[in-house]
Amino acid sequence: MNNLGYNFKNKELYQRALTHASKSEQNYERLEFLGDGILDFVVGEYLFKHMQEDEGHLTVLRSHFVSENYLAKLFDKLKLERDVLVGKSYKGNLSKAIKGDVVEAIIAAIYLDSGMEESKKFIYDNFDLESFRNVVDDNYKSRLQELVQASFKCKMQYVTEKIENGFSSTFYMDEDAISTGEGNSKIEAEQNCAKKAIDKLFKIEK
Helix, strand or coil: CCCCCCCCCCHHHHHHHCECCCCCCCCCHHHHHHHHHHHHHHHHHHHHHHCCCCHHHHHHHHHHHCCHHHHHHHHHHCCCHHHCECCCCCCCCCCHHHHHHHHHHHHHHHHHHHCHHHHHHHHHHHCCHHHHHHCCCCCHHHHHHHHHHHHCCCCEEEEEEEECCEEEEEEEECCEEEEEEEECCHHHHHHHHHHHHHHHHCCCCC
């Protein structure tokens, strides 16, 4: 019995959505690709229908609901960890990236099992989209870009590298290194780096 609020007709689809590549070639990777697109569309459609903000704000809000952090929290809420199948080569706890991939794979599996309306229902039932009015804009990269463009004339870039425990990113303005941040993913490292740059350059409330 699962905690999804949905019962699969094709149990093999659900099992595949829970199977990591270290366990089998019949894993969630292709499902995750499809589920990512479905989730983007459903969240984008919901926000388009329920708010009148411009494209930039819509994008920020959608990124909140489809982010690795949000998906990982939903994974934990649904208590899916004990059901995920990993191979002997996988060591340690499941990463946020894997948790997010599994949720997206489940969305795709529901779609293939019963169609768009059921996958949309799963998203509506579990993603708390009505809370969009309370979402804090934590897209520090976007905010930093806007602030720098309004205050300086310079080239901006992130140099992001893989390190032992994740990724490290450094933000440059022309040739000057402004800040460095780390994270479990490239996106997280660059967001943390941008947050530090805002602190250093502008010292404003985030």
